[in-house]
Amino acid sequence: MVIKRLVEQDAENYLALRLEALQNSPESFGSTYEEEKDHSVDKYKTRFQSQDSFTFGAFEDDILVGIITLVKEPRIKLRHRMSIVAMYVSPSKRGLGNGKALMNEAIRTAKELEGVEQVYLTVVTTNKSAKNLYTSLGFETYGIEKRALKLDNRYFDEDLMVLFL
Structure with missing residues (x-):
């Protein structure tokens, strides 16, 4: 497994994996x-060239199998914060350390950026394996957003989590 920051040449593979994520885990994402x-x-x-976000990929034999994005907060009073979004690992590659490696790279990057003190993420409350991973890395739940997502007349709550660096 290799973890690297994605570049323009990875965009097509990223889009394919992103669409897979939205089809396989529709309850886990805000978009469809x-x-x-x-x-x-x-x-x-264009997004991969931005200085305000960092998208990483997990590769196995040069195949993109997992993704994660770390986003800077643009406002002055929020610059000490970053958010992790769009985390996904292909089902056949779960349980092999890809998710943990992606999370560790995002956390390492946040720690290296000047002024960043905390990292936020949200996770659907029913996603026990993701919650266990995040907790094992030091994230703490600080709240629950009830009915955060609505899909096909069904609501999903999200845990709000933070890691203080």
């Missing part, structure tokens, strides 16, 4: 497959 299926690869090429 229908909303993103027509997004251009260029959108991600």
Whole structure:
């Protein structure tokens, strides 16, 4: 397994894995497959060049099997915070350390950035394996957002989690 920051050349593979994530785990993301299926690869090429977000990929034999994005807060009073979003590992590659390696890379990057003191994420309350991973890395639940997501007339609560660096 290799973890690396994604670059323009990874955009097509990223988009394919992102769409897989939205199809396989629709309850875990704020957007839907229908909303993103027509997004251009260029959108991600541009995003990967941004200095305000860091998208990492887990590769096995040069195949992208997991993704995670770490996002800076732009406002002055929030610059001490970052957020982890869009975390996903292909089902066949779960339980092999890919998710933990992606999380560790995001945390390491946040620690290296000047002024960053805490990292936030949200996770659907029913996703026990993800919650266990985040807790094992030091994240703490500080609240629950009831009915955070609604999909097909079904609501999903999210745990709000933070890691103080």
